[in-house]
Amino acid sequence: MADTSAQRVPVAGLLLAAGGGRRLGGRPKALLECRGGDLLVERAVRVMREGGCATVHVVLGAGAAEVRARLGELPPGTALVDHPGWAEGMGSSLRAGLGALAPVPDATAALVMLVDQPRIGARAVARVLAAHRGGAGLVAAAYGGERGHPVLLGREHWEGVARTATGDQGARAYLRRHADAVRLVECSDVAAPDDIDTPGDLALLE
Structure with missing residues (x-):
């Protein structure tokens, strides 16, 4: 069962949902x-909240106006960032998201998820958050020992991550440097x- 006790250690969810779906024929993934x-x-926001994120900031890019128009009612505490x-790539979206979170004083960390991974649910989010509550400032879900998402970035790491997030690398370079x-x-x-x-990957939506 997902842990929803985020009030003890407030963590902001950061959902990267800006991609244009170039290899999907230009269909924005969001x-x-x-x-x-x-x-x-919508599914990803729900997963992040059920997993324990106190708030969720969603970074929109391709098709942002249509996404806003089609979105249903989102949980309180959800913010859309255009x-x-x-x-420019995932790195720029991560920088934009961290910049939007910077003024939120009580967020101890940002839990980063990608919108196009529908097989990651609330239980994975809850496990990553639990590691942060245990004292870890950098946490990543692993699959067979290989680092993946969600990734949690303690506030003290945001500036360093933003400096190294370029192209489609996101936080990868920073996490490798601080492995x-x-x-x-x-x-x-x-x-x-x-x-x-x-x-061929659209079957994952089922």
Whole structure:
């Protein structure tokens, strides 16, 4: 069962949902629909809140106006961040998200998820948050020992991550540089890191 006691250690969810889906024929990933009709972005916000994130900031880029128009009612504490420079890559979206979170004084950390990984659910989020509550400032879900998402970045790391987040690398370079400080939390028994990049991956929405 997901741990929803985020009030003890407030962590802000940061959902990167700006991608344009170039290999999907230009279909923004945030607008893909899961079984039941929910948008992929709606599902991800729900997962992050159920997993224990106190708030969720969603970085929008490609198709942002349509995403806003089609979104249903989001949980209280959800903020939408428009990022016009989304085409520069995931790194720029991560910088935009961390910049939007910077004025939130009580957020001890940011839990970063990607919108196009529908097999990652609330239990994986809860495990990563539990490691942070145990004292870790850098945490990542692992799948068979390999680092994946969600990734948790303690506030003290935000500036360093923003400096190194370029292209489609996101926090990868920073985490590699600080590998000894990253606590890996195995999640392969409750989640899978498969992402949606090509038309053949759309089966994951089922």
